[in-house]
Amino acid sequence: MLVFFNGQITDQEKVFISPFDRGFQFSDGVYEVIKYYPKRFFELDAHIARLKNSLNALEIPVPNLDNFKQILEELIARNNLVNSPANIYIQISRGYQFPRRHNFSPDVKPTFFITVEKYLSPEEELANGVKVGLEEDIRWHRCDIKSTSLIPNVLSKHRAAQKGLSEIIWHRKGNITEGTHSNICFIKENSLFTPPLSNFILPGITRKVVLNLCRQFDIPVNETEININGLKEFDEAMILGTVTEITPVIKFEGIDTNLKKPGPICRLLQREYKKLCYE
Numbered sequence: 001m002l003v004f005f006n007g008q009i010t011d012q013e014k015v016f017i018s019p020f021d022r023g024f025q026f027s028d029g030v031y032e033v034i035k036y037y038p039k040r041f042f043e044l045d046a047h048i049a050r051l052k053n054s055l056n057a058l059e060i061p062v063p064n065l066d067n068f069k070q071i072l073e074e075l076i077a078r079n080n081l082v083n084s085p086a087n088i089y090i091q092i093s094r095g096y097q098f099p100r101r102h103n104f105s106p107d108v109k110p111t112f113f114i115t116v117e118k119y120l121s122p123e124e125e126l127a128n129g130v131k132v133g134l135e136e137d138i139r140w141h142r143c144d145i146k147s148t149s150l151i152p153n154v155l156s157k158h159r160a161a162q163k164g165l166s167e168i169i170w171h172r173k174g175n176i177t178e179g180t181h182s183n184i185c186f187i188k189e190n191s192l193f194t195p196p197l198s199n200f201i202l203p204g205i206t207r208k209v210v211l212n213l214c215r216q217f218d219i220p221v222n223e224t225e226i227n228i229n230g231l232k233e234f235d236e237a238m239i240l241g242t243v244t245e246i247t248p249v250i251k252f253e254g255i256d257t258n259l260k261k262p263g264p265i266c267r268l269l270q271r272e273y274k275k276l277c278y279e
């Protein structure tokens, strides 16, 4: 596989990062995940804007992104992915710093790494829905930054996988925030409900696209707190993400809900989202 590393496209086997890179020492970095659909980078400008926000929030210098799209195009082409959907992972750490110190010096140069991988659409999950679990959200209070410090996400997702669940949905004191790698929304009486943007959730780009679709199709949108005790009220639920797309949720482990199978609004949103990706 060919990857982008610090200004060059090169073979993945030729890439080495020092153990003194602050990404390794402190999880000191940010990332983005962008989807390529033949032949478009989905919501590229929104992803670049969020990447810049994350970098600025962590005081990591923003690299020159003038030729960013050309780099992505070249990676897709040279990895023979032009005709298939692909996930693009962008990782930027604060960079190499020796000796190891918590505080960072201004002359540290960020480490910039991009990989692409073929995306195999999980048709079964998109069609029939997934089961999720609920856990308390123990993350820090800046979940709006797409930081590579993902230990709570990693551990919750690992527990989910061990139990045969696709995702863990977190809550803070009973109020739902988001999933380990997705935002969440619900439908009640043909209206959409989703937790409001705040420092407790990532401003998901799929979420934004879905809310725009709702406005276009006259589906009322409520960005409001959702308590785990009220889950029984909802007719539909979906998890949303660049990789997850719009995946119906049919069960919350251990909770009696009315979800059972994907509903009509989920189907409408999936259909319209697909058009935006492919047409």
Ligand SMILES: Cc1ncc(COP(=O)(O)O)c(C=O)c1O
Pocket (backbone or CB within 6 Å): 033, 178, 179, 180, 181, 182, 183, 202, 203, 204, 205, 206, 207, 240, 241, 242, 243
């Ligand atoms: C914690 C978290 N929330 C939400 C999302 C969804 O964001 P997006 O739709 O921009 O991919 C992700 C995506 O990876 C995520 O990691």
